[in-house]
Amino acid sequence: MQSVMIGGPHLEVDALCILRSISPALDPTKHKGQAGKIAVIGGCREYTGAPYFAAISALKIGADLSHVFCTKDAAPVIKGYSPELIVHPLLEESYNIREEEKTSISKKVLDEVDKWMERFDCLVIGPGLGRDPFLLDCVSDIMRHARRSNVPMVIDGDGLFLVTNCVDLVKGYPLAVLTPNVNEYKRLVNKVLNCEVNDQDGPQQLLSLAKSIGGVTILRKGQSDYISDGAAVRSVSIYGSPRRCGGQGDILSGSVAVYVAWARELVSKGKFDANPTMLGCIAGSTLMRKAASVAFADKKRSTLTTDIIECLGRSLEAICPVG
Numbered sequence: 001m002q003s004v005m006i007g008g009p010h011l012e013v014d015a016l017c018i019l020r021s022i023s024p025a026l027d028p029t030k031h032k033g034q035a036g037k038i039a040v041i042g043g044c045r046e047y048t049g050a051p052y053f054a055a056i057s058a059l060k061i062g063a064d065l066s067h068v069f070c071t072k073d074a075a076p077v078i079k080g081y082s083p084e085l086i087v088h089p090l091l092e093e094s095y096n097i098r099e100e101e102k103t104s105i106s107k108k109v110l111d112e113v114d115k116w117m118e119r120f121d122c123l124v125i126g127p128g129l130g131r132d133p134f135l136l137d138c139v140s141d142i143m144r145h146a147r148r149s150n151v152p153m154v155i156d157g158d159g160l161f162l163v164t165n166c167v168d169l170v171k172g173y174p175l176a177v178l179t180p181n182v183n184e185y186k187r188l189v190n191k192v193l194n195c196e197v198n199d200q201d202g203p204q205q206l207l208s209l210a211k212s213i214g215g216v217t218i219l220r221k222g223q224s225d226y227i228s229d230g231a232a233v234r235s236v237s238i239y240g241s242p243r244r245c246g247g248q249g250d251i252l253s254g255s256v257a258v259y260v261a262w263a264r265e266l267v268s269k270g271k272f273d274a275n276p277t278m279l280g281c282i283a284g285s286t287l288m289r290k291a292a293s294v295a296f297a298d299k300k301r302s303t304l305t306t307d308i309i310e311c312l313g314r315s316l317e318a319i320c321p322v323g
Ligand SMILES: NC(=O)C1=CN([C@@H]2O[C@H](COP(=O)(O)OP(=O)(O)OC[C@H]3O[C@@H](n4cnc5c(N)ncnc54)[C@H](O)[C@@H]3O)[C@@H](O)[C@H]2O)[C@@H](O)CC1
Pocket: 047, 048, 049, 050, 051, 126, 127, 128, 129, 130, 156, 157, 158, 159, 161, 181, 183, 184, 187, 246, 247, 249, 250
């Protein structure tokens, strides 16, 4: 069993070693699906880019199948971005339904999503989800079902808005990963720890937050990404770019989802002695930051999220050649 050193007394980890150890070889004996099946739950009338960014990033990193569960308005738009994605127009927003049909529709949404649930190796909940109360209630039920099926879930974007207002959805669930940005982290600390973010001892506060929620892994995004499961704290500072265009967190959520799925399989086979969600966050963050640096080297100030997505493949190849 390879007990990968995921950081000594200091917090920085050997991120490249972990990324190489988790990235699977392309095994000719494997069949479609075995390299990972990811589902993004997000995409509404207001946002269609974020779920696309998360889902296509998962595919470009190496998942075999990438699904998007979104609202009927968002589906044709996201389908139009790419034939590679399997887009399910199943979610509903309040403006589109009558009060008296809410119960039947939320049951129908849950039944439809549930038909797929067991097949997924990791969910990404929140990119471009929006904040419609009815939609968020349906997603809450989907999360409860995912927990019962032991499906890992990366919570990002408006999924963090949902979880911050209802922490019990992830409380005590070790397969939950939260990926807050600066705003989302501040709101989570305010709500759960009932205090302000204190960067005098940021890692300790992050560890307390993860411990207080119980079991979850939190990836606090920033100039360095800090990661804690309530037991340990690690950081990833390698690579990265000074460009802060919107959408990079969506790439990260798709990247972490694939790596959590791959790490979980290796840990279940006894090949690693570490928390798969910690490993997945370290690897997912490293690859996203490498791709951002490669894209920035080329596009500089005009670097966009779509440029970074196009650099995912060559960035992984540079670190972990497919041979
Ligand atoms: N191209 C796209 O489609 C993109 C869509 N995105 C999606 O946009 C949505 C919002 O993401 P952001 O990164 O902008 O979210 P933020 O939480 O950083 O900010 C959203 C806005 O809402 C406010 N806000 C958020 N939560 C609040 C709360 N609880 N109380 C009061 N004000 C609050 C913030 O101050 C800010 O003005 C997410 O679903 C995200 O996935 C982003 O990922 C960027 C790219």
